[in-house]
Amino acid sequence: MGIEVPRRSMNQPRITLLASQDKILREYFNSQADGHERAAVVLFKRLNITVGSLPVSDRYIAVAVQPFKNEWVTGSSPSHIAFDTQPLREYFRRCEEDSLVFGFAHNHPTGFPDFSETDDANELTLLEAISNRNGRGISLVGLLWTDGLWKARVRSGLAPNAIVSARHVLVTDRPMRVYRDNVAGRQDEAYARQAAAFGMPFVHTLQSLRVAVIGVGGTGSPTATLLARSGIGELILIDPDNLEESNLNRVRGAARRDVGKNKAEILGDYISSLELGGSVTTLNSHVDSPEGVDALASCDVIFGCTDDQIGREILNTTTYAYAQPYIDVGLGGQVAQDANGRPYLRYHHGRVSTILPEAGECLFCQGVLTEQWIRRDYALRETPNMGDAQARERYLDGGAEQAPGVGPFTSAIADFGVATLFDLVAPFRKFPGELRWDAFTFDFVQMALQSSRERNDANCPYCGSRQFLVMQEKQRLNRPSLGIRDVTV
Ligand SMILES: [Zn+2]
Ligand SMILES: [Zn+2]
Incomplete structure (x- = not known):
């Protein structure tokens, strides 16, 4: 025995x-x-x-x-x-x-x-x-x-x-x-009202998960806070950036005295201070670093809340390589000027993408990622002092989604993103015909939920031919720049 x-x-x-x-x-x-x-x-x-x-x-x-x-x-x-x-x-x-x-x-x-x-x-x-x-x-x-x-x-x-x-x-x-293992989960009155909606086994399922949030700014900080409050057992917060004063209108858990500190560490301290029973750890680095990829690989579920296209491309690969459900949220918008020179929101939307290793379209097919935008972000990293005008041009030039930072909008799409995880674990949404479960946007100006049409690209290496699915690795993700992981078998 x-x-x-x-x-x-x-x-x-x-x-x-x-x-x-x-x-x-x-x-x-x-x-x-x-x-x-x-x-x-x-x-x-x-x-x-x-x-x-x-x-x-x-x-x-x-x-x-x-x-x-x-x-x-x-x-x-x-x-x-x-x-x-x-x-x-x-x-x-x-x-x-x-x-x-x-x-x-x-x-x-x-x-x-x-x-x-x-x-x-x-x-x-x-x-x-x-x-x-x-x-x-x-x-x-x-x-x-x-x-x-x-x-x-x-x-x-x-x-x-x-x-x-x-x-x-x-x-x-x-x-x-x-x-789950048949041990009883934590009994905690803090989760009673959520359990009223989805049942206590749902809460215990969340307690057994390790989830990474990549990017903990306007969308990532409310996402991580909601995840912690929902009972997620282990959280990894990844962000190399320091808090700026202009973030304070939308970043959760941060005070003016935190300006200049690493965003992930600020939020990690805040979430720990909530004493909700889960564990949280932080990583002050890019997700495309060896330690970033390793932290990702250890997770059950990934939340992408970054506007860094280099990071998104990594997440779009690891969802296949490490068999992880991946929820990516982002905002897009454009500010124009009216006849009197006053700014108005021409359009502004939040997007939620859900990618499973064998279902849902990848971020390239969803039009969220392009090779051109990834190259541009590499250029931006090399020239971090690129001027405002240049940076703006980079976004307006058919560029990646980027938006003004409006607290209620960044929060709203974080809410949608976390609810998407809930829907993945305990389905409650009834999607109307034209709405895709794997890709939808909420238009904050027109007040509409929308989906674009599926691309259905059978040749896509990610979601078509799935050549990265549980791939064997020599170096991490077989990228020489990421080096070899020490593995004890
Ligand atoms: Zn047996
Ligand atoms: Zn694809």
């Missing part, structure tokens, strides 16, 4: 399955006429990244699934499965060559609610077989589908009898499904 390792005291991993992988496994398990147990190989990429003061929690991202072939199975019944490890050796080899972790998934057709003694025996057999080939330093993920739920746990070759339950199994589907 395995020894249950006390929770909270150690690395409690998180497991991510793509919607397509989850579908293959469930359909395979559920389609057996004999009602017998079945099993499958799931290969995982393991990200063991420590971020600031957050609890240590590895992410295991499924990169491939393979249902057992009939000839691998030596015996089965509704309550057990026995198999030969010999045919699995090619997967053990792949684990070693590609630094992957072997996962053993199976189902309980009888609905037996937890891992059984037979499961212990099977996992120990596998652990021994893999250790013999690849060394004791390996890990094994056990996945169980029973009674309509995923359960998962991890063992190490160094301590085969120690079992660590996964914090959750997350399926990047719409709705996003999060199967």
